[in-house]
Amino acid sequence: MAKKDFCRAPCDTTLLMPTLVSSPTSPSTNNRPMRLSQEEVEHYRREGYVIPRGPVFSEEKFQALFDHFERKLAEWPKDKRPEAMDTPHFGDPKLNEWALAPEVVDLVEPLLGPDIILFSTHFICKPKGDGRRVPWHEDSAYWRKLLEPMEVATVWLALDPSTTKNGCMYVIPRSHNTGKMGFSDYENVDVNTSVFETEIVKADRRDELAVPCELQPNHCSLHDARTQHGSPPNTSDIRRCGWTLRFIPASTRLNPEYADRQIMYLARGRNLLNQELADPTRDYSHVIEERKRRGFKAH
Ligand SMILES: O=C(O)CCC(=O)C(=O)O
Numbered sequence: 001m002a003k004k005d006f007c008r009a010p011c012d013t014t015l016l017m018p019t020l021v022s023s024p025t026s027p028s029t030n031n032r033p034m035r036l037s038q039e040e041v042e043h044y045r046r047e048g049y050v051i052p053r054g055p056v057f058s059e060e061k062f063q064a065l066f067d068h069f070e071r072k073l074a075e076w077p078k079d080k081r082p083e084a085m086d087t088p089h090f091g092d093p094k095l096n097e098w099a100l101a102p103e104v105v106d107l108v109e110p111l112l113g114p115d116i117i118l119f120s121t122h123f124i125c126k127p128k129g130d131g132r133r134v135p136w137h138e139d140s141a142y143w144r145k146l147l148e149p150m151e152v153a154t155v156w157l158a159l160d161p162s163t164t165k166n167g168c169m170y171v172i173p174r175s176h177n178t179g180k181m182g183f184s185d186y187e188n189v190d191v192n193t194s195v196f197e198t199e200i201v202k203a204d205r206r207d208e209l210a211v212p213c214e215l216q217p218n219h220c221s222l223h224d225a226r227t228q229h230g231s232p233p234n235t236s237d238i239r240r241c242g243w244t245l246r247f248i249p250a251s252t253r254l255n256p257e258y259a260d261r262q263i264m265y266l267a268r269g270r271n272l273l274n275q276e277l278a279d280p281t282r283d284y285s286h287v288i289e290e291r292k293r294r295g296f297k298a299h
Pocket of ligand 1: 124154156168169170231242
């Protein structure tokens with residue numbers, strides 16, 4: 001999509017300011033203070049997204065993730081788009097040390113409850129100059145055959161600065177609870193310039209309401225799977241990389257027909273539905289291969 005499609009709404013500058021709310025004190029199930037304030041939880045539920053205060057990891061832990069990603073990117077085939085590093089953790093158990101870290105899981109526990117499963121991850125790394133746009137979409141539309149009920153919270157963790165200049169993600173507030181509520185109509189887009197193949201039709205979007213999720217490295221936004229979101233191309237001279245970490249409550253079921261292409265890991269609490277779960281210390285590269293063989297793009 002053209003940059004202007006995202007920029008009609010004035011930037012909600014309050015999002016970029018530290019939130020002046022007192023630190024929450026109610027403990028999570030781990031007896032650590034909850035990571036999101038009550039106001040932030042309410043914002044997420046009402047608006048379909050939230051930008052929490054503060055960094056996610058310690059500086060050292062974030063730097064180790066950043067370095068790990070840089071090594072992966074250096075090994076990534078030159079003929080493959082860097083935006084397409086989907087489910088990298090299936091074949092790289094080291095990544096689970098960050099994906100399943102309490103710093104991350106604490107963020108989603110107040111949204112999903114105490115029993116949590118890591119459903120998926122994706123590095124969406126838009127190179128400088130010709131980084132591709134992410135068409136307007138709802139994650140739920142891609143996962144409608146996979147998950148029931150459709151309850152998914154995504155942590156979008158910035159590895160690079162992510163701003164309106166280098167193609168940050170935009171969200172359409174309240175779209176998760178209005179219109180077609182996560183299941184809009186889609187049309188095909190040019191796959192040579194877009195990360196995904198389809199986009200929500202204009203009639204089902206309110207682009208003028210779009211809010212940019214500007215983030216510094218090691219900061220994150222959270223969005224509901226039904227929230228409409230996307231991002232313009234990166235024509236700037238700064239790379240824009242984010243890692244999406246997608247969590248479901250353990251009460252959401254993965255359609256077993258997809259078990260050969262989609263594996264999940266217990267992040268916290270109980271495996272309520274006794275679903276098949278993977279071992280986060282094991283290498284499941286064969287699942288990535290199976291996805292490729294079937295041309296399976298879950299998102
Ligand atoms: O990285 C982006 O610009 C879009 C991210 C996205 O589509 C997602 O987190 O579901």
